[in-house]
Amino acid sequence: MSIQALLTQFGDKYVQALFTTWKLTATSFALAFVLGIVITVMRVSPVRPLRLLAEFYIQIFRNIPGASLLILLVYALPYLDMIFSYYTCVLMACTLIPAAFCSEYLLAGMNTIAPGQIEAARSLGLTFLQIIWRVVLPQALRSSVLPLTSLLVSTMLTTALASQVPLNPQDLTGLVSYINTHAVGGVTAFFISAALYCATAVVIGQIGSWIDRKVRILR
Amino acid sequence: MIDNKNGDIRQFLFEEPGERTKRTIRIATAVSLVLLAAVLGAVIWQFYRTGQLDAKYxxxxxxxxxxxxxxxxxxxTLEAAAMAGVMAFAAGFCLMYGRISRFRWLRALCTALIEFTRGVPTLLFIYFFFLVAPQLGIKLAAFWKISIPVAISACGVVAEVLRSGVNAVPRGQREAAMAIGMRDSHAFFKVIFPQAFRYVVPALISELVIVVKDTTFAYVVNFPDLMQNARVLISNYDALLSTYLVVAVIYILINYLLNKASDAAARRMRNTGTAAAPEMQTGAGEGAGV
Structure with missing residues (x-):
């Protein structure tokens, strides 16, 4: 099918699909970021059960395949009387997994901070949470912009999971499978979606390295 | 992850607590324990209430x-993952070699290919081989319909990981090889790449985790992997939740062990001093882990 024919027939569906992918990516990344910060603070806190819980979370969600998690959320949770919409299930899968990686990057970022800074903060009389909030986290964030940028890209790639459940409107991957089962979209349908993903990834990468140049701490 | 010249931040965040702090920590510990127990209890209760703890499941x-x-x-699963891993390594090596080549057009081409494979979801590649390739007259067995797309989506990352290893080899190594009369390619294959490879073994093992995860989409192409066989079990025994839970745990364990192996390789490298390894550029392989 030619690209014109494809776009006249499915053009608005592509626009909707692109926005669905963007929306899923942005929402789940924002949630994953907040959850990641909470988990990281738990991991470095002096309260042992919280540390263990956070480490447990990391090991589970770093290692579970997205498909496996999504299937559990969509098909297994209803057996426990917990029914969520398909969209919510995808959103949860795309949040829980990146949150674990987010925490890994933040912890790595924290490890670039010199111990002397913590000692200085403590001698000023700052409490644990104040040290975390005012000294450690800002620096950790500033030095983990690049890993977080690639996390945003991989969150976008994870949202392709949305193609595994019936969604309306569909995401970019789901649309390719839809077009190919309803018409002979062929290679063109695939390449349009692929190009939209890639373009988004490139833009994210550019913005990420621009932010990194602005905020990186030169040591 | 947690290796840094300053050591683990957690060692410095607090000093030996005083009496009052000790009490605060004890209270916080108790409260969090109670909360954890409550959540765990609620989960078990929910399993029990809905009958999911029944022996039949x-x-x-x-x-x-x-x-x-x-x-x-x-x-x-392991066969598909191993095949995908081998193909991703071969393709990744070629892409890396092209990206550092002398020819500008080849560099541009390989850079574009690397960015393309890193920017497109594995599932989209799978749909390409599942739905689009047959329209082009390409008929493949289910095994290849899953392992090729998984390999494609991994090869870009592999290329970048290998390149970061090559960049980490000190410049003097190449100069020394030139000085004893080696040709460019000879120096690369005999001197530079063997060292680069050793630097990136841990990152390559971590990439295997992603490969294993991606093979879970094998059910899309009807390849009998762990997930697909779980679905067969479920249709025969009506034990959906328990089966999917067990399968998820199996996947988690495999990937956990791979991550451990990667950590062990990294530690071994540091200890044996293989790496007076110059600061590896981070972020090349990271972030793709989801």
Missing amino acids: WRIFIRWTTWRFLARGLAG
Whole structure:
């Protein structure tokens, strides 16, 4: 099918699909970021059960395949009387997994901070949470912009999971499978979606390295 | 992850607590324990209330045949993952070699290909081989329909990981090789790449985790991997939740062990001093882990 024919027939569906992918990516990344910060603070806190819980979370969600998690959320949770919409299930899968990686990057970022800074903060009389909030986290964030940028890209790639459940409107991957089962979209349908993903990834990468140049701490 | 010249931040965040702080920590510990117990209790109660703890859902897991069937699926998963890993390494090596070549057009081409494979979801590649390739007259067995797309989506990251290793080899190595009369390619294959490879072994093992995860989409193309065999079990025994939970745990364990192996390789490298390894550029392979 030619690209014109494809776009006249499915053009608005592509626009909707692109926005669905963007929306899923942005929402789940924002949630994953907040959850990641909470988990990281738990991991470095002096309260042992919280540390263990956070480490447990990391090991589970770093290692579970997205498909496996999504299937559990969509098909297994209803057996426990917990029914969520398909969209919510995808959103949860795309949040829980990146949150674990987010925490890994933040912890790595924290490890670039010199111990002397913590000692200085403590001698000023700052409490644990104040040290975390005012000294450690800002620096950790500033030095983990690049890993977080690639996390945003991989969150976008994870949202392709949305193609595994019936969604309306569909995401970019789901649309390719839809077009190919309803018409002979062929290679063109695939390449349009692929190009939209890639373009988004490139833009994210550019913005990420621009932010990194602005905020990186030169040591 | 947690290796840094300053050591683990957690060692410095607090000093030996005083009496008052000790009490605060004790209270916080107690409260969090109670909360954890409450959440755990609620989960178990929910399982119990909905009847998911009934023996009928779990009985199949004391049967040997169940495990044999799952093991056959696991073998499928590992075969597909191993094949995808080998192909991703070969393709990744070529892309890396092209990206550092002398020819500008080849560099541009390989850079574009690397960015393309890193920017497109594995599932989209799978749909390409599942739905689009047959329209082009390409007929492949299910095994290849899953392992090729998984390899494609991994090869870009592999290329970048290898390149970061090559960049980490000190410049003097190449100069020394030139000085004793080696040609460019000879120096690369005999001197530079062997060292680069050793730097990136841990990152390559971590990439295997992503490969294993991606093979879970094998059910899309009807390849009998662990997940697909789990679905067969479920349609025969009506034990959906328990089966999917067990399968998820198996996947988590495999990937956990791979991550451990990667950590061990990294530690070994540091200890044996293979790496007076100059600061590896981070972020090349990271972030793709989801």
